[in-house]
Amino acid sequence: MSGVATVGSQERHGDFVHDGKDHLLPLLDAEGLKEAERCSMAPYTVEDFTADMLAKSGGRHDRDEIRIIVEQGYDTMKWLAERGVPFKLPLNFWVSHEGKDGVQDLAPGVPVVTRDYGRGLADAMWKAAEQTNIQAFYSMPAHDLIMDGDRVLGVQARSPRGFCEFYGNLILACGGFEANPRMRRQYLGRGTEFAIVRGTRFNTGVMLEKALAAGAQAQGHRGGYYCAPQDVDAPKMGDVKTLDKWERYSFPYSIMVNKAGERFVDEGEDELSLINSKVGAAIAQEQDAKAFQVFDRKTASLVNEKYLTHSTPIEDDKFEGLAKKMGINIDNFMQTVNSYNAATSKDKGKFDPYTNDGLSTTEDCTPRKSNWALPIDSAPYTAYAVTVSITFTFGGIKTNQSGQVLNNEDNVMPGLYATGEVTGGFYYG
Known part of the structure; x- marks a missing residue:
């Protein structure tokens, strides 16, 4: 509930198990379907996905998260497509070329990308949210947790007019700390303070640090990005x-x-x-x-x-x-x-x-x-x-399979959930 409309990563794509190009067609927008005629793509199997994750993470990733992504990844992408996210195949995404007979044979591990990348994803999801009863508060970033011991009661947000408090269950979906040069230098090492930030300037790690200070359990590769x-x-x-x-x-x-x-x-x-x-x-x-x-x-x-x-x-x-x-x-x-x-x-x-x-x-x-x-x-x-x-940082806070945040004693912190890059069990290395 930061109330800040953000751009997201400049490169937004999802790795998930699929059966090849024909299996991906239901995910594509109208223009993407036309572009797909110029592409071919082999399946990306459970074995391929699992092997890539093992290689990328050195075997450290959360096995339950991988299992859930294997089981539900495609359906989740379809759910997003049905709500207007404009997916396309990664035609000319990496290099400009034409393959045999003008058809590009695309690597299956990056099956789709969002048209207009992070901006396209954010625009589509904000549009979908506006068609519901979800209320957005702009220019009102989340500032602190409202706590009662381990129990999270809500969130405090700041604005030019002062602080506002919102009560109820809280979902942290505020990304990592990639836009914070202090935290980059502290956790990621020499040279990263000079890094260009590809996506939003608002992912500064504020709520990540607030959650850790409140007793949330740290998880993941804090030095990875x-x-x-x-x-x-x-x-x-x-x-x-x-x-x-x-x-x-x-x-x-x-x-x-x-x-x-x-x-x-x-x-x-x-x-x-x-x-x-x-x-x-x-x-x-x-x-x-x-x-x-x-x-x-x-x-x-x-x-x-x-x-x-x-x-x-x-x-x-x-x-x-x-x-x-x-x-x-x-x-x-x-x-x-x-x-x-x-x-x-x-x-x-x-x-x-x-x-x-x-x-x-x-x-x-x-x-x-x-x-x-x-x-x-x-x-x-x-x-x-x-x-x-x-693009994004790896380390975050630990959750269970229901997205509930766990404290340092491995117990649920009632009222607090987290998703995405603010959690830390997926990427390593």
Whole structure:
């Protein structure tokens, strides 16, 4: 009951079990159904979903939550679609390309995205809420819990006219602390205080901290977060006008270097949707949380169109000139490029930009590039300056299977519920 209409994450999608493209058609809006004719997608099975979650979380995630999502995920997405959430398949979501016969074969682990992303989701859900008897209080953020021992009686909200109190059962659905630079630095570590916030500026962790102070049990990976590479000139807070235009997801076809001119991450470790957060977090650890994605002419057609509309490319026909324009160590950059190119395969026939092609550098290349390791040797060369952008944080408060918040003694706190990213049992690592 914060009363603040928020944007949500700039990248809003849901991973759930499904039987392939035809199974997803009932979820799509009218435009999405037309776009689906240009796509193919294999099923995402229970086994696939479970294996991905195990790999992503290191086995730490809450098994009951995973079971519920497996059992009810598709029906929940259908419920949202029936209430006007405009879902579509992730056509050109990661990279701009056309597959065989103009049909894109999409990765099944990210089955649908919301049209207009976080803004589209928020707009649709507010519209659905306005058709009910739910009353919204704008410009009145939640400020504190109203407590009687372990029992939650309601919430105190603040406004320019003073505090207001609302009594009744309380559901915390206020996200994490991604918009709070103090908490980011405290829990997520060096470099994250510089992070661009991809979504709402209002997820500052206020009610998360209030709940913990009231005795709610902490749960989850407080030092973990979901992030991605973003253009260095992107707005510092989520912009509902430009939405996802600042994302920089074509890095698997580049080499990424830091301000010292050195590579620092495996740009092609796995399918993009599985590593973009890991790569974003790696950027956060570099000097000034800044890096450069460097492409050559061979992969220019694979650069997502978002790069071309919302960025300032750095271009040159020579590596020395490119490094000078990037403002990085020229000698280190030349050594990086030469050693990387020497470690790449000359068998360009194996290159497949749309699947893990196994085209890797040799083992003596550090860090190794596991897929899509073409040499960077065809001028002109283009670089894009990037930084880390944070979507949401992982750690939160513990709930039971009914969404009731548990205290430090593992007992229910009557009157208090929580859902979404303010809870902490789902994401780790």
